[in-house]
Amino acid sequence: GAADLRKQARQLENELDLKLVSFSKLCTSYSGARDGRRDRYSSDTTPLLNGSSQDRMFETMAVEIEQLLGKLTGINDKMAEYTNSAGVPSLNAALMHTLQRHRDILQDYTHEFHKTKANFLAIRERENLLGSVRKDIESYKSGSGVNNRRTELFLKEHEHLRNSDRLIEETISIAMATKENMTSQRGMLKSIQSKMNTLANRFPAVNSLIQRINLRKRRDSLILGGVIGVCTILLLLYAFH
Numbered sequence: 001g002a003a004d005l006r007k008q009a010r011q012l013e014n015e016l017d018l019k020l021v022s023f024s025k026l027c028t029s030y031s032g033a034r035d036g037r038r039d040r041y042s043s044d045t046t047p048l049l050n051g052s053s054q055d056r057m058f059e060t061m062a063v064e065i066e067q068l069l070g071k072l073t074g075i076n077d078k079m080a081e082y083t084n085s086a087g088v089p090s091l092n093a094a095l096m097h098t099l100q101r102h103r104d105i106l107q108d109y110t111h112e113f114h115k116t117k118a119n120f121l122a123i124r125e126r127e128n129l130l131g132s133v134r135k136d137i138e139s140y141k142s143g144s145g146v147n148n149r150r151t152e153l154f155l156k157e158h159e160h161l162r163n164s165d166r167l168i169e170e171t172i173s174i175a176m177a178t179k180e181n182m183t184s185q186r187g188m189l190k191s192i193q194s195k196m197n198t199l200a201n202r203f204p205a206v207n208s209l210i211q212r213i214n215l216r217k218r219r220d221s222l223i224l225g226g227v228i229g230v231c232t233i234l235l236l237l238y239a240f241h
Contacts, residue, residue, distance in 0.1 A: 002095060005079045009102050012072040016109045019065050020116070026061065027120040030054050058120055065113050072106050164239040171235045178228060189217065 079102065083095040 002079065002082055005075055005082065006098060006102075009072060009075045009079070012068055012075060013102075013105055013109070016065065016068050016072065019061065019068065020109060020112055023061050023065060023113070024116050026054065026057060027116055027123065030058075030120065030123060055124070062113075062117060069106070069110055069113065072102075072109075076102055076106055167235060167239040171232060171239075182224075 076099065079095070079099045083099055
């Protein structure tokens with residue numbers, strides 16, 4: 001009857017709860033054990049993760065949990081059939097509520113299982129990849145000291161070139177911004193000069209003042225251009241030093 005089905009469902013849920021706790025701990029200890037082994041050994045002397053005791057335990061527990069989830073799904077289906085049967089109309093509301101609670105628990109356990117399993121597989125894939133990379137690094141390090149020295153110099157030179165490129169890009173950006181600013185100022189000065197020339201033509205006494213202003217403007221432009229040129233040269237010398 002319904003009581004037997006509920007009892008079976010609770011038993012399966014308790015088993016699943018314990019299995020999922022152990023399954024989660026296995027995933028956590030797996031990652032921690034790999035981190036500890038990486039700290040202990042300078043080279044990749046640990047065996048490949050595939051085929052390890054933790055992998056076998058993972059596969060075994062995953063199968064057991066999947067079987068329990070399948071059984072609990074079957075019990076929930078039987079409870080649904082019993083609830084929909086015609087013989088218990090007065091108990092339908094309470095049974096539907098109980099059935100929904102068991103379905104929610106099943107859904108939570110299923111979600112937790114798939115999430116933990118995905119995390120475990122992701123950690124294992126990452127560890128396999130890191131193990132392969134460490135192997136390649138150790139294999140490369142086992143070469144001659146000259147090659148290691150050349151590699152170190154090459155990496156330093158590469159970093160220096162990256163820094164130089166960054167400085168050059170910053171210098172170009174400053175130069176472009178300065179150019180745009182000077183272009184804008186030149187447009188304004190041309191407009192002002194045009195108006196001043198009009199005034200000079202009308203008032204000859206102002207003409208000499210305009211000429212002095214133009215001379216001073218040319219001198220300021222030459223000074224500004226010289227400063228920008230010197231700064232650019234110094235930055236380029238520093239970048240390629």
